[in-house]
Amino acid sequence: MDLNRNLLLSQCLEALGLVLEYDLNDHPSHQHAVRVGESCALIAEKLGLPPERIQQIYYAGLIHDIGKISIDINILRQKRKLTADEFTHVKKHSVTGSRIAAALPELSDLSFWIRWHHEKWDGTGYPDGLAGVQIPVEVQIMSAVDCFDSLQTPRLDRDKITAAEAEEVIKQQRGTAFNPVIVDIISQMIADGEITPGKSSDKFIELKKKHLNRIYRQSTDNYWSGIGMTGMYPILRLFARVIDAKHEYTQGHSTRVSILSRYIAQKAGFSVDDIIKVEIAGLLHDAGKISIPHEVLDKKNIPDNTEWEIIRNHPVHSCNILSNIYLMSEIAQITKQHHERLDGSGYPAGEVEKGISILAQIIAVSDSFDAMTSERSYRKRRNIEAAYREIADGAGIIYNREFADILTSTPPYYINALFDMHIG
Numbered sequence: 001m002d003l004n005r006n007l008l009l010s011q012c013l014e015a016l017g018l019v020l021e022y023d024l025n026d027h028p029s030h031q032h033a034v035r036v037g038e039s040c041a042l043i044a045e046k047l048g049l050p051p052e053r054i055q056q057i058y059y060a061g062l063i064h065d066i067g068k069i070s071i072d073i074n075i076l077r078q079k080r081k082l083t084a085d086e087f088t089h090v091k092k093h094s095v096t097g098s099r100i101a102a103a104l105p106e107l108s109d110l111s112f113w114i115r116w117h118h119e120k121w122d123g124t125g126y127p128d129g130l131a132g133v134q135i136p137v138e139v140q141i142m143s144a145v146d147c148f149d150s151l152q153t154p155r156l157d158r159d160k161i162t163a164a165e166a167e168e169v170i171k172q173q174r175g176t177a178f179n180p181v182i183v184d185i186i187s188q189m190i191a192d193g194e195i196t197p198g199k200s201s202d203k204f205i206e207l208k209k210k211h212l213n214r215i216y217r218q219s220t221d222n223y224w225s226g227i228g229m230t231g232m233y234p235i236l237r238l239f240a241r242v243i244d245a246k247h248e249y250t251q252g253h254s255t256r257v258s259i260l261s262r263y264i265a266q267k268a269g270f271s272v273d274d275i276i277k278v279e280i281a282g283l284l285h286d287a288g289k290i291s292i293p294h295e296v297l298d299k300k301n302i303p304d305n306t307e308w309e310i311i312r313n314h315p316v317h318s319c320n321i322l323s324n325i326y327l328m329s330e331i332a333q334i335t336k337q338h339h340e341r342l343d344g345s346g347y348p349a350g351e352v353e354k355g356i357s358i359l360a361q362i363i364a365v366s367d368s369f370d371a372m373t374s375e376r377s378y379r380k381r382r383n384i385e386a387a388y389r390e391i392a393d394g395a396g397i398i399y400n401r402e403f404a405d406i407l408t409s410t411p412p413y414y415i416n417a418l419f420d421m422h423i424g
């Protein structure tokens, strides 16, 4: 079943890459996306990247422009240079594409690469203005290959140029748009016949047999990581939306807590099962807020004692709601403890460190972070740096030190990108 899913995925992406070409180009036979995927895979192999990354970069090459499906086709088919407004619109395709890719768990790394495929080595690209080594090596490869190959494809607003001319163009942008090392490798590989401009090389056919159409993701065979709980995701997400929809200022809160908790759990090396559990617990941790009246949650002033009592009880309500759902009792216990603090200063039970489930300790960090960086009815939002300082101050006292460290050592642009591609 896993092998079929993988084959299906790879074939769908190849088809998608082609459909996209068909839409964008007068001559679908040019297969720009396929060639970008192939060359990227060859360069990744040359650089000694592991097989799983070679497979992923091939996929990324195939669908790097997938976000263009949301752009008005009349703009893309313009026979003249784009106006400034049109260009702003077209530039959105990298962010849109990353959101599409982020929806499939198999493509989660790749969604970053798609988001960043128009970033430039000197920091003048978009959407995040990353520079140098902030740009993942896969993206450095992809952007150079994308440019090199696009130039050899006729577009409506210009003629194609020869491979030698295209190579000259990327050499001129060595150190500005592109990592010089990558440009040199491309030149070397063309000289050695390892990349054949405009065609599938024999070398790629060999590589495809060796590395592509294989499964690299291991999953254990039980309910959590099998299709059982992951199959329920669409329903659970809907549930989370209902929770967040109750109060406007919490829009997206459950999803962000879920995404960030999964990220921390992955970085901390948790098992696949635990990662799924924390992700689901993150989505549903505030289910009990449904029971808090609007006049309490939306209050402009600091809540009074009775109101605090109601608010402090929401984790108990989350737990009660979820305990009634099949197989959710463990998740229910995690949600009950998401406001407990290591030093016993939290609620509802005032548990200390050893009494708090380790997954609840992850949620505590991501939930606090998102609360600090969101607007609340009774106070303004803080920026990421300020939130980091507050979390760092509480590390080892109220927050688990390891999880706090993982979060605060993550660059803010990474967190913004992670949230943006899943929520928008």
Ligand SMILES: [Fe+2]
Pocket: 064, 065, 093, 094, 117, 118
């Ligand atoms: Fe693009």
Ligand SMILES: [Fe+2]
Pocket: 285, 286, 314, 338, 339, 367
């Ligand atoms: Fe909460």
Ligand SMILES: [Fe+2]
Pocket: 253, 257, 285, 286, 367
């Ligand atoms: Fe929360």
